[in-house]
Amino acid sequence: MLEIRPIAATPDAALEAAFAHAPYLRRLSDRCEARPFEDALAMVTGLKAETPIDEAMVVLRKAKASAHLALAADDLSGHRSVMEVTAALTELATAAVQAALRVALASRGLTETGLFIVALGKMGAFELNYSSDIDIAAFYEPNEFDGGERDPGDAAQRVLRDVVRLLDEVTADGYVFRTDLRLRPDPSSTPLAVSTDMAEAYYESVGQNWERMVWIKARAAAGDMKVAARFIGRMGAYVWRRHLDYWAIDDIQAIKRMINTKIGAVGLENPAPDIKLGPGGIREIEFFVQTQQLILGGRYPVLRDNSTLGAMAALCDAGIVTGGIAADLTQAYKVLRDVEHRIQMRHDEQSHTIPADLAERAGVAALCGYPVLEAFDRGLLETRKLVQAAYDALFEHEGGEDDASDIGNLVFTGVDDDPETVRTLSGLGFNDPARAIDTIRNWHRGNVPATRTVRGRELLTAILPRMLTAMGATGEPDEAFRWFSRFFSGLSSGVQTLSMLLAKPALLDDLVATLALAPRLAEILSRRPDLLEALVSGQAPDVPMIAGDTSFDAALDAWRRYHREQSFLIGHQLLHGLINASDAAVHWSRLADDTIREMASVAEQETVRRYGEAPGTWAVFAMGKLGGAELTAGSDLDIIVIYDSPSLDAQNWFTRFTQRLITALTAPTAEGALYEVDMRLRPSGRGGPVAVSLSAFEHYQNEDAWTWEHMALTRLRYVTGDAGLGAKVLTIGKAAIADRASKDTGQIAQDISDMRQRLYQEKPGKGLWDLKTEKGGLIDIEFIVQKEMLLKGEAKAIWSNTGHALAGIAEAGSLSGEQRIALQDALAYLQALQQVQRIAVGSEMTADAIPDGLKDRLCRAVHEDDFDALERHLAALKSRVHAIAAEKLQLPATD
Structure with missing residues (x-):
């Protein structure tokens, strides 16, 4: 073991020997008169209360400098043992705090009655080191401390600010002691001096075990010692628990x-x-x-x-x-x-x-x-x-414990960032470890509902090592922590959730990965943490039974609760590979269809209640991606409402019905929202009525519709309402397409070519990961398919789903076998990637912003070994698709 040896036999000789290695001591010697430590201490203890603050600051600083020089000489020469030195330093600090408080109180015409300062940490234990900060906490009894003309609390803060200035402010004479008051209760939200009532309430409700350790070393240091002793006595029940x-x-x-x-x-x-x-x-x-x-x-x-x-x-x-x-x-x-x-x-x-x-x-x-x-x-x-x-x-520990703390220090107690913890978090990949440490420290102080109970805080301590390790494993720990923080802050009570995460480590890993890799799902979870239970059960939620007498608002809320849970489960299963990305569109589209059916039924009931029975029949139809059953996470719903009625006044009723349907689908309630609805594909677009009569629909499609509207019409699909009306509308749509084909003189091909070129100009692609509008993306495939269906013009050759249509037109001989295979492979590949992309980050994504964990899930979705191979395949695939599009859509060679 190391043995500390005197460097000289006498204090003076020791100082002379130390000057070569201790510039600070040499500077002190140049400006201080050598005197015994006791003389320096007497300068402090003899400081009169009525001394002006500026004069007191000078005296205190000169005394500290003299004391430091004397104690260093005694220490280095062996004339004082190390514990005698720490005791002397603490005696000096205690005297300085007492003197500063005396002067501060007197300068404001106040007395110390009811106001006191407690020494904590090394100062409390007479263990101060040579250049220690001093840890103190100031308290006042509201019913005993007389603030004079001010409120006791306000007066106490002003006194403590003066105390800190007297001790801590750096002047030409230096400073006395760096003063740290951050060991007081909840320092981020409490004043410098804390009322005893507030302090006791804090420690009884959210005091932590590390704070109990702090109070082991507590002792009364200055002020009203009688009141201080009573307070510290009451704190004993908090610190020392019999059981x-x-x-x-x-x-x-x-x-x-x-x-x-x-x-x-x-x-x-x-x-x-x-x-x-x-x-x-x-x-x-x-x-x-x-x-x-x-x-x-x-x-x-x-x-x-x-x-x-x-x-x-x-x-x-x-x-x-x-x-x-x-x-x-x-x-x-x-x-x-x-x-x-x-x-x-x-x-x-x-x-x-x-x-x-x-x-x-x-x-x-x-x-x-x-x-x-x-x-x-x-x-x-x-x-x-x-x-x-x-x-x-x-x-x-006995064997078998999952000790995630092998990763290194993870300390979130106290008030300063532990350097080893900063290094641990940096090693896990955190770019901003200080923010994570500060956030967790505040959780431990009970600043979120989940940790306002003792058990909640203790459970948090238990899961932290695995949680932070899991965050590091995602490749995006800062992002994972940011979303976990939002999720955790949203918990109304932490014990149940934290117990569940502690008991099911795999669930914790799953949660962290979901939060890191899929901001869309993370946003849902942060607003509705209760959805975590859906992951534990692993079962689909029960479809709500909405009775006929359920109010419109209650029905909306009931379905939103179900939809939220179901959509979260679909997204989670997709993200984690529990369902194939290629199958996800079916799940999203089925949920949307179910939602439209339920909300249409609710809207009809509400319209009937207000305006009487429907004057005819109605049906709701899907178009766009919904029509093709190709929805992704967050897709809008393209729908149209068509009715059939002999009444001239039917328009008002069906308009009100449609407006309520739109409200039911889009309005945010206390339980959230469902979808954005787009009805621009109805006849006459935004300028037409929201509900379209059967006769108006037929007239428009046969007389006024543009080529692009018939392209959209290929994706028309009946969802709910009167089934007979649904069949009529589909027949009318296919007949209109056939009629256009029979009269075509080359206009269809020209219109589609012009439209694709215009989209290239108005909505240029955004790079390789623009899977939709970029050349060789999904729109190219859709245009090829829709052009072929419009030119063929046969009812049996129209399919709303792009994949089915691609197979159908290929069988009809419109594409070569090589082209058919290329487009089918590309469609499946692009749609699978788009499904994962949309659930994770939405439509905007660049390769340099994709987390490693998400890259892995993208590779899994399309069965690629690594991300570089995926990007090479994607680039080649899009190039091939665009070459086919250039040929089939008659695009200029420059494209």
Whole structure:
């Protein structure tokens, strides 16, 4: 083990020897008069309350500089042991806080009654290091602290701001102590001074186990000591629990596992370690003690010593820690604290890291009494190995536990980002680890509904290692975390969901992958976290039974709940390869058909209720991708409503019916929305009525329809309503197409060619992953097929589905066998890719923005071995399709 040696026999000689390696001490010597530490302390304790703030700041800073010089001299010469130095530094800090509070109160004409400051962390335990921040928390009793002309809370904040200024502000004379108040309850949303009522409510409701560890070291430092003692006494019930429940113990063990980095020999043998936070460091010794105090201190009051070494001795005396381990860790603790002091007295920096530079590290070694660097490095490594061996043995696990913490540190306690945790998350692929750490820290503070119970927070601790590992595996951990955060924030209660995720690790992996790879599904889940239960059940939701007396609004909500769950399950199954991408269109289209049928029935009931029975028959027809049963996630619905009635007044009734149908399909309710509806393919487009009479439809298709409208008409499909009317309309449509073909003089081919060229110009393709409008995309195939059907003009040769039509026209001899196979293969390939693309990211996608996990799913959808092969195949396929389109659609050679 390393042994710290004096570098000279006397304090003065030690300082002279240290100046070559400690610029900070040399600067202090140049501006400070050498005096004993006790004289410097007396400057602080003797500071009068009535001293003006600016004068007090000067006195405090000069006293601190003098004290630092004196303590460094005593430390380096061996005239004070390391724990005597930490006690003296803490005594100075306590006196400085007391003096600052006296001056701040007096400057505002206030007294300390009801206002107090608690020392936490190393200051609470008299363990401050040479350049420590001081961790304090300020509280006031609302009924006892007199704020004078101000509200007690407002007055307390102003006093504390003055205290911080007195101690923390950097002036020409330096600073006294960097002051950290972030260990107060929920520091992101509370003022500097917290009322005791608010503090007790916070700790009782959302206090965490790591905060209980913080309060082990608490002691009253300044202000109204009587009130402070009462408050700390009441906090005892929070810190020291006689009976810990299972989840609290598991949480403590989980925190320990997350802190415990498994970086092994490479990390231990790093010659420039962080001796506080790194493996075998000071924090491991502190945690070794505090964990056992937290678990056992409720039953054994003797363990409640607030100092690390005092508690270590108590654990040894109680037979909880063996004498050998206690002695080794006690000595290691003193050695590491000594090294920490020598690191910090070189530049007065709050650093705990041995320099990597050889000359700089040799300077630290020299201050430790080692003229030979190799001996220092060897001794420090032996010390750290000893610490880590004892630390790792604290909670030895039986085999079989899924310990995802092997990935490294995952620490989200306290107020500062743990450097090792930042490195762990960076290693998992996070670009912004600090944001993830801050978010998780706030979850632990109960800032979302899911973690407002103790068990919710403890369950979160338990799932974090696997969750973050799963996020890294997606290749897009920041995106996965962003969507998980939205999902998690939407949970009304976390216990049930977190318990489910903890019990079913595969479900957690599935959830994370879904959130990372499919923003469309992630958006649904973030708004409706209850859908997670649908994944667990693995069963399709029950179709709602909408009775005749159900109100219009209630019917809309009932169907939306069903539709939301069903569409999510289809999308999830598609994303994860549980259904073939080529089959997904059938599922989406069937759900849309069912929705139209249900909503049309509801719309009819509501229209009848308001305006009486229908004056005729009606039917709803699908067109576009819905007509071809080729829907993807998020597709609009192209529909038209046609009615048949002898009444001249029927238009009003059927218009109202259609408007209600559109409302039923599109209106957002508390349960969400269903679809966007496009009715522009009806006769006369936007300018025509939303409901079209049978006679008007027939007249328009035979007399006024353009070629492009008959192209659209090839995809007409009956969905719901009067079946007889449906058959009539389909017959009229096919007859109109046949009539156009019989009269054609070449106009059909010319119109289609012109239209495709115009689309190239008005909607140019956006690259390889534009699967629809780009040359060689789906529109090329659709135009080829629709042109062939219009030219053939036979009712039996018209198919609304592109794949069926392609097979039909090929059999009729319109395409060569090679062309037919090429187009059929291309159609299946493009549609499969489009299905995954739409469920994941929508219609816009570029290769450089595709996550690795999504690339894998795209490859799976079209049975490609790797993404490069997929892109090569896609490019060749689109080139071949466009060559066929150029021939069949008579496009200019330049296209």
